[in-house]
Amino acid sequence: MADKKNSLHVKTGDRVVITAGKDKGKIGNIKKAIPSEGKVLVEGANMITKATKANPAYGIQGGLIKKEAALDSSNVMIVCPSCEKPTRIKHAIIDGKKVRVCKKCGEQLDA
Numbered sequence: 001m002a003d004k005k006n007s008l009h010v011k012t013g014d015r016v017v018i019t020a021g022k023d024k025g026k027i028g029n030i031k032k033a034i035p036s037e038g039k040v041l042v043e044g045a046n047m048i049t050k051a052t053k054a055n056p057a058y059g060i061q062g063g064l065i066k067k068e069a070a071l072d073s074s075n076v077m078i079v080c081p082s083c084e085k086p087t088r089i090k091h092a093i094i095d096g097k098k099v100r101v102c103k104k105c106g107e108q109l110d111a
Contacts, residue, residue, distance in 0.1 A: 006035045008073045009089055014109075016076040017086045018045055027079060031068065039070035046071050082107040 010016060012033050018026045023045040032041040048069045054062030077086040083105040092101045092108075100109040 008033055008035050008038065008040065010040060010073060010076060010078055015079045015081070016040075016042060017079055018042065018071065018075060019077050019086070020075040021046070021071065030076075033073075034070060037070070038073050040073050040076060041068050041070055042076065043068065078109070080105060080107060080109065 010030055010033065012030050014030050015027065016030060018024055018028075023042075026042075026045050028043040028045050030040050031043050034040065046069045047066050049064050049066055052060065052062055052065055054060060078089060079085065080087045080102040083102065085104055087105075088103045089100045089109060090103055091098055093099075094108065101107070102109060
């Protein structure tokens with residue numbers, strides 16, 4: 001199997017729609033991107049329940065906490081801010097800068 005490149009088609013803060021899995025169809029913002037693993041954390045999606053031990057030294061209370069788990073980046077698709085549709089992206093050079101562009105409407109995604 002070929003080595004995976006350490007790059008993703010999405011960035012932290014991008015608005016995405018989930019295309020596969022138990023949260024298919026949900027829309028949220030990317031909280032964290034993990035390019036080395038090819039994964040992303042999406043706000044309010046792929047929620048898991050984790051048991052934690054109490055640690056009085058740090059003021060951490062024990063119990064069950066709900067948090068987001070990482071999703072594979074191939075299971076999310078960026079939502080274009082101008083046409084409001086899930087889209088793939090293409091890269092273009094505009095004014096000497098490499099920017100991301102919506103494949104559907106041609107609008108620039110990077111501000």
